[in-house]
Amino acid sequence: MGDRQKKTGHRAVLAHRDFRYLVASFATSGIGDWFYNVALIVYVLEQTRSPGWVAAASICRLLPFVLFGSLGGVLGDRYDRRTVMILSDLVRAALMFLLALVAVLSAPVIFAVALAFLSTIASTTFFPAAAATTPSLVEEDNLAAANGLITTVDYLAIALGPALGGFVIAVGGVPALSFGVNGLTFVASAIFLSRVPRGGKTQREEEKRIPLRRQVAEGAGAITSSGSVVILVAIIVAAMFTYGEETVLYPLVAERLLSTGVEGVGYLFAAFGVGGVLASGVANRVVERGRPAVVLVLGSMVAATPLLLLPLTTTPAVAYLLVAIEGGSFIFVEVLATTLLQRIVRTEVMARVFGIIDSLTVAGTVLGAFVAPVVVRLFGLQAALWTAGGILIVLTLMCIPRIRVLDKEAARRRRELGPKITLLSGLNIFAGMPRGSLESLAAVTAEESVTLGEVVIEQGAPADDFFVVRAGTLEVLSSGEGGGAQVKVTELREGDYAGEIGLVERLPRTATVRATSDCSLYRIKGDDFLNAVNGTPALSGALFAGIAGRMARTHPSYQPTVRPPG
Known part of the structure; x- marks a missing residue:
């Protein structure tokens, strides 16, 4: 034990110059992503007036995460991570400038959708490389604070990016300006990253080489063999299915219900992000208290409720408040479900399980974006909003009996593992290990x-x-x-x-x-x-x-x- 008190928390990690550059890069790149998300939706809607085309753009923007997400992580392990991130930023900047040219020329929408698809492919390499770089820039004791700061920046990007994107569209009058500004944010991100030291190639010596098909099968088996895991995955995927529907429904809500025009789309997404930022700290504290599974159910129900109420208002301020409540509730669902999964899933298959869940959540988002315009066309916008919220509520109600069992299992597990976790967490070699990893090791x-x-x-x-x-x-x-x-x-x-x-x-x-x-x-x-x-x-x-x-x-x-x- 040292004589001086060790400095921890966000201030401590921000004392590291190299980590500050990484956070600055992450912030500008994240805001840029959301900047263009709003501009793309607005451009497609203005050019086609078609919810189907908006859905196609949303699907093409997300699909590469399903198809190429694993490859992006491999590249971040195989090559110098700083170089991977810089190239990702520069490629996305070039694609954004091309997208701005497409918008200026009013070229066919298919070109914009294709460029969005390519931009997302470039994005798949950035975030795994950034996450893997963080431990080399801060001490073990500050790693949790560093990850928490990056998560906060991510939610702030969700809040600020759409709002700034909507503001630029409102001032400039055309999405092309937003695409161009977005390209500049990626250039700025690359400049920040150029100040981070070159990290070299990550190597995993003598790692067991298991065929990919077998790895996927073992991960899937870990999910399907546990009723509790199946329930948690179902709630997460259902929530993301609902979010996928909203990426198509928000533009229609702004235009048809709120009369804010397409510029109001950004403010709806921003309200969602603000709710997430405000709720993130509370969600982390709830995890450490009793009965997190019950809170998960309540969070899922509250997340669905605003969708049922949105058709009843034409006041923008009320709509933004409802969407902010939904965004905060989504954070509860995400944080609590992830923590419960970390406590249940075996350590040796956990990475594969979360890899499969990532693919399922993006697939759920894509499916929601595909279903939404069909429901709008057949039954109208009001029915589509009620359907999006109703599906999540019905599925959550069906899960309640099993959720109660899960809560009791999680509480019993924590009581049993408590003494082991206390002793293991006191060992200096485990000082930087996250709580979930300690629980898995104690198990x-x-x-x-x-x-x-x-x-x-x-x-x-x-x-x-x-x-x-x-x-x-x-x-x-x-x-x-x-x-x-x-x-x-x-x-x-x-x-x-x-x-x-x-x-x-x-x-x-x-x-x-x-x-x-x-x-x-x-x-x-x-x-x-x-x-x-x-x-x-x-x-x-x-x-x-x-x-x-x-x-x-x-x-x-x-x-x-x-x-x-x-």
């Missing part, structure tokens, strides 16, 4: 008792598991690099750990650990430990310090392969 941690004189780890044996001392004492013995008789190196007590060197460095055990009293230990399988470490890149700094310090005592000439960030 696969086994309790084990050993008696006086029992050998827990034997020098020279293959490395298998990682151990944490819960109670009792153990001695660490090693013959060092030269062999010969073993000598006592140190003693382990409550809160100490052993076994990480052989697992991380892929070495036989470098020391013997023997109980000097009856002990209680936590045992974590090697694969589970490595999955946790590899899934949280910021842990590498503490790992390096620990391994280097221990190896210096027993094998001073050995150079650890783990390196600290940067």
Whole structure:
């Protein structure tokens, strides 16, 4: 424990110059994305007066995330991430300038839709690379604050981008100006990124090569084998289906109900984003309190209610308030469902499960954008709004019996895992691990008792598991690099750990650990430990310090392969 208080939170992470440049890039790029989203809808609606064409534009804008999202993440792992992000920005800037030219020339709408499709393809590489870059720019203790700041910036972009886009359209009178300004935001983002150090290529040594088809099947199996997971995924996808319908319905609401013209579209999206920003902090606190699944149901119901009320008002201020309430409720659904999934899904398949969920949510959004104009054409705008809200309400009501069980399961799981999480979170090598990851690791941690004189780890044996001392004492013995008789190196007590060197460095055990009293230990399988470490890149700094310090005592000439960030 240090003598001085360590600075944490948003102010601490913003003290890092390189991270400030990343946040600035993220903000300008995010605002640019929403800037053009509104302008594209307005342009298509002005040119065609067709909800079908608006739906086609929305679908083409989202479809690349379904088709190429995984590839975007692979590129961010394979090549220098800063370069990947800069190229993404520059390609999108060029496409926006072309889109502005299309709007100036009043070219056929199909060209605008095609350019939107290409722009989204370029976007798929940016956000995975940005997320993977963050741990190399801040310390482990500040990683959670850094991610929280990026999330806040994302919601602010949702709030500001549409509003600014609507303002530019109102002042300039044509979407072409918005497309051009959007292109400039991407250029600015690339300039910010050029000040971030080159990070190099990410490597995952000796990673198991499982065929893609089998990986997808295992992830799908983890979803379908758990009724609780199926319910959570269904609620998330239903919410995104509703949002997909709204991307088509908002322009019609602005034009036909509120009489604000197409310029009012941006203000509706902005109200949605503002609601999300205001609710984000509250949602995070609710996660840590009791019965989050009940709050999830209430959030889903409240998110649907404004859609039922929108047809009853023609006052813009009332409509914006309703949409803001909906946006805040959507944040509750997203945060709570994600947290519950992290507590239920097994660690070894969690990434695949969330990958499948990402594809399903975007697919749900696309399907909603496809269905909305059909309902409008057959039954009218009012019926379409009621349908969008009604589907979410009906599905949520159907899920309530299972949600109650899920809430009890989650509460029981947290009670059972509490002591393990407390001990694991106190270890310096897990200091930067998110709460959800700690819960997942605690879920696969086994309790084990050993008696006086029992050998827990034997020098020279293959490395298998990682151990944490819960109670009792153990001695660490090693013959060092030269062999010969073993000598006592140190003693382990409550809160100490052993076994990480052989697992991380892929070495036989470098020391013997023997109980000097009856002990209680936590045992974590090697694969589970490595999955946790590899899934949280910021842990590498503490790992390096620990391994280097221990190896210096027993094998001073050995150079650890783990390196600290940067």
